[in-house]
Amino acid sequence: MDNKEILEKAKLIIADKLGIGEDEVQESKHFINDLGADSLALVDIIMSLEEAFGMEIPEEDSEKIQTVGQMVEYIAQHGK
Amino acid sequence: MNLRRVAVTGVGVVSPLGSNKDRFFQRLLSGENAITKIDAFDTEAFSVKIAGEIKDFDISPYVHPRDSQRMDRFCQFGLVASILCFEDAAIELNDKEKDRFGVIIGSGIGGTDTFTKEVIVLHEKGPGRVSPIYIPKMISNIGAAQVAIRLGAKGISSNPVTACATGTNAIGEAFHRIRFGLEDFMLAGGAEAAINPISLAGFANMKALSRQNDHPEKASRPFDLNRDGFVIGEGAGVLFLEEWEHAVSRKARIYAEIVGYGASTDAFHITLPEPSGQYQASCMRKAIEEAGITIEEVDYINAHGTSTPPNDATETKAIHLLFGERASTLHIHSTKSMIGHLLGAAGGVEAVVTAMTLESGLIHPTINLDTPDPACDLNYTPNHMVKADCRYGLSNSFGFGGHNFSLLMKKAV
Numbered sequence: 001m002d003n004k005e006i007l008e009k010a011k012l013i014i015a016d017k018l019g020i021g022e023d024e025v026q027e028s029k030h031f032i033n034d035l036g037a038d039s040l041a042l043v044d045i046i047m048s049l050e051e052a053f054g055m056e057i058p059e060e061d062s063e064k065i066q067t068v069g070q071m072v073e074y075i076a077q078h079g080k
Numbered sequence: 081m082n083l084r085r086v087a088v089t090g091v092g093v094v095s096p097l098g099s100n101k102d103r104f105f106q107r108l109l110s111g112e113n114a115i116t117k118i119d120a121f122d123t124e125a126f127s128v129k130i131a132g133e134i135k136d137f138d139i140s141p142y143v144h145p146r147d148s149q150r151m152d153r154f155c156q157f158g159l160v161a162s163i164l165c166f167e168d169a170a171i172e173l174n175d176k177e178k179d180r181f182g183v184i185i186g187s188g189i190g191g192t193d194t195f196t197k198e199v200i201v202l203h204e205k206g207p208g209r210v211s212p213i214y215i216p217k218m219i220s221n222i223g224a225a226q227v228a229i230r231l232g233a234k235g236i237s238s239n240p241v242t243a244c245a246t247g248t249n250a251i252g253e254a255f256h257r258i259r260f261g262l263e264d265f266m267l268a269g270g271a272e273a274a275i276n277p278i279s280l281a282g283f284a285n286m287k288a289l290s291r292q293n294d295h296p297e298k299a300s301r302p303f304d305l306n307r308d309g310f311v312i313g314e315g316a317g318v319l320f321l322e323e324w325e326h327a328v329s330r331k332a333r334i335y336a337e338i339v340g341y342g343a344s345t346d347a348f349h350i351t352l353p354e355p356s357g358q359y360q361a362s363c364m365r366k367a368i369e370e371a372g373i374t375i376e377e378v379d380y381i382n383a384h385g386t387s388t389p390p391n392d393a394t395e396t397k398a399i400h401l402l403f404g405e406r407a408s409t410l411h412i413h414s415t416k417s418m419i420g421h422l423l424g425a426a427g428g429v430e431a432v433v434t435a436m437t438l439e440s441g442l443i444h445p446t447i448n449l450d451t452p453d454p455a456c457d458l459n460y461t462p463n464h465m466v467k468a469d470c471r472y473g474l475s476n477s478f479g480f481g482g483h484n485f486s487l488l489m490k491k492a493v
Binding site for chain 2: 004017018020047
């Protein structure tokens with residue numbers, strides 16, 4: 001799965017969790033500063049993505065993920 | 081202590097008969113039934129298949145979807161009723177006033193549906209998959225918290241949990257906060273969403289619910305000889321309370337004045353009311369004593385009136401015990417005959433009804449009262465509304481556990 005495909009799939013989940021349009025979920029966006037997430041929402045999103053992509057993101061890694069692009073990149077590198 | 085007067089200057093409901101307070105009241109006056117077959121889930125395996133459901137609830141005009149999906153249904157009901165209530169009060173509060181604005185909204189059982197769903201996740205997928213939103217979505221105090229966040233209320237916020245008496249308990253405590261000078265404004269009531277599999281199964285198996293599955297419109301029949309249990313309803317009801325002089329000075333619409341709050345406990349059984357009714361009577365008497373009036377001035381009672389065999393007979397006994405010969409002259413009705421028993425929200429919705437009844441002089445009927453029960457021999461306003469100018473009215477709520485609460489309201493003059 002390339003980054004574009006990952007973004008397309010992740011977009012649906014992120015948009016749903018934050019109650020925003022899918023087109024707002026762009027790689028440059030910061031979850032908290034740009035997309036209206038709080039720390040709890042970010043944990044919720046990460047858990048949903050873990051399930052959707054069949055992977056585990058350890059806490060020490062998930063704490064570093066702040067933007068949509070970082071999330072996509074992490075999944076690309078560590079996902080199945 | 082210098083006691084202050086307390087005005088009801090806003091009302092809000094989310095109910096099986098809608099969320100527009102005026103239409104809600106009109107529908108009650110016309111005796112409209114809201115009990116139907118349950119649509120929310122498949123009831124095939126359940127002995128009870130009927131409820132007072134809210135079919136068309138839409139929170140999207142009021143709350144961003146990011147936030148609403150973090151709220152259990154009970155919390156959504158409570159928040160929308162509170163937003164409507166605050167709009168109805170037509171008041172703007174500055175920062176200093178918000179420091180003395182409190183919220184007491186209770187829920188009898190809180191986020192049981194959220195709880196159930198996450199227990200299933202725990203079993204099927206393990207602890208690592210339980211939602212991080214689970215706790216703040218499920219806990220029953222979160223209704224009061226969400227309302228305080230939305231309205232910027234910085235005074236007390238709290239969540240009484242006294243089963244079917246929760247809403248009345250909440251409003252009574254809020255009334256005292258203003259009466260004793262501790263706050264100037266309060267938003268108070270109850271919210272409940274228990275039409276879900278785990279709650280329906282629990283209430284059904286304790287034999288508390290009506291089994292009139294083929295005739296839902298006839299199932300909730302308080303004080304009728306053929307009543308066979310209550311029907312679960314859902315929704316929220318809240319009042320905006322305001323220190324009297326402040327309400328008068330801003331020329332607010334005053335629905336009613338709250339003048340007394342009585343509380344007692346049966347200390348008898350976990351679900352059955354103490355059969356003599358003496359503690360329910362003492363509960364009502366305490367509300368009347370707080371107001372410093374006599375029983376002769378009370379004209380009206382919004383009864384707890386659940387449609388269970390024990391409740392309605394015991395409540396009737398309690399009214400006889402307290403009012404003696406005057407009992408037969410009282411106008412009594414049960415809102416639950418039309419919308420079912422909203423559990424922790426019942427007292428909230430019924431306080432709205434009590435205030436609107438005193439203001440309008442229009443008393444909605446108790447529907448389905450077709451066959452009088454010799455044990456229920458008072459004037460319950462059977463099947464047709466009546467016009468009656470009432471001076472004082474009581475609203476009763478009696479919860480599992482023997483928690484008894486009564487509010488006494490006075491027609492605003």
